[in-house]
Amino acid sequence: MREVTATGQSVNDAVESALTQLHATRDQVEIEILDEGKKGLFGLFGNRSSVVKVSLVDNPIEETRNFLLNVATKMGIVIEITVTERDREVEYQLSGKDIALLIGKRGQTLNSLQYLAQLVFNRHTKQFRTIIVDAExxxxxxxxxxxxxxxxxxxxAIKTRKDVALEPxxxxxxxxxxTVLVKNRNVKTFSAGEEPFRHLVISPLKKEQVANARV
Incomplete structure (x- = not known):
């Protein structure tokens, strides 16, 4: 976080001076008034300048976007990123010629990118939002x-009467x-294992369980 301390004849003048030095606008900074200043007698004697500290606040959305661009560049991939904000969710849609390299087998690389992007976003803000990284x-x-x-x-699972464990x-x-199977009265689902190997298990219900479920 960059910050500058600036002075001026008024608080507003001091703030404007700081914004010029930071090349920023008011919505990109935090402002702390250190001294409101004082106008002297007849505006001539005993004047004291206003002093402010203005800090440039990181934009978590842009920081995360830059992180994804940097990763792709280091992998030798040229990508474009479209950012969509909705409620408490931010989606980064990646596109490019070699986008398959960023997806990986069964989306494993993409999932890793999404996990890291969430960490980067959280590092630059205290407001939690869900980060989604998608590719085409x-x-x-x-x-x-x-x-x-x-x-x-x-x-x-129903035919074999045995649990079926999915991949992590x-x-x-x-x-x-x-969500797909929650209405299926012949099976139940539950998660097992620890991250990053946590996986879903589909388990067939016993006949008495099925009967109870239909009551």
């Missing part, structure tokens, strides 16, 4: 795949599968 709408396609997988593996995946992907 991969997450939408992944959601469709997971929903189909959930139905398929639930059928397998982030919490929001586990939630997708859970």
């Amino acid at each position: 709408n991969y997450r939408s396609r992944r959601k469709d795949t997971l929903e189909q997988l959930a139905i398929k593996l639930a059928d397998k 995946m982030p919490s929001y992907e586990r939630k997708i599968i859970h």
Whole structure:
């Protein structure tokens, strides 16, 4: 965080001087008045200048965007980033020629980028917001795949009468599968293991459990 201390004939003059030095606008800074100053007799004797400390506040959205651009550059990938804000969520949509390298196998690289992006964002603000890093709408396609997988593996659990453990995946992907199967009265889902190996288990219900569930 950059900051400057500036003086002026008034608080406003001092603030404007600081903003000029920081090349910033008022909505990008925090202002602390150190001395409001004093006008002397007849404006000539006993004058005291106003003193302020103006600090340039980091923009967490831009800092996170710069982080993602920097990672891509170091990987030799040229990307464009579209940022979308909605409620308490910020989405970074990545696009580019070699975007598959940033997605990785089953989205593992993309998930790692999202985890790191969340850390970067949180480091620059005290206001929590959910960070989503996507690449050419991969997450939408992944959601469709997971929903189909959930139905398929639930059928397998019911037919074999055995638990079916899925591969480790982030919490929001586990939630997708859970949401699909929550109305299936023949199975239940639960998470097992510790991060980063936490995974979802689809477990068939016993006949008496199924009967109770339908009551």
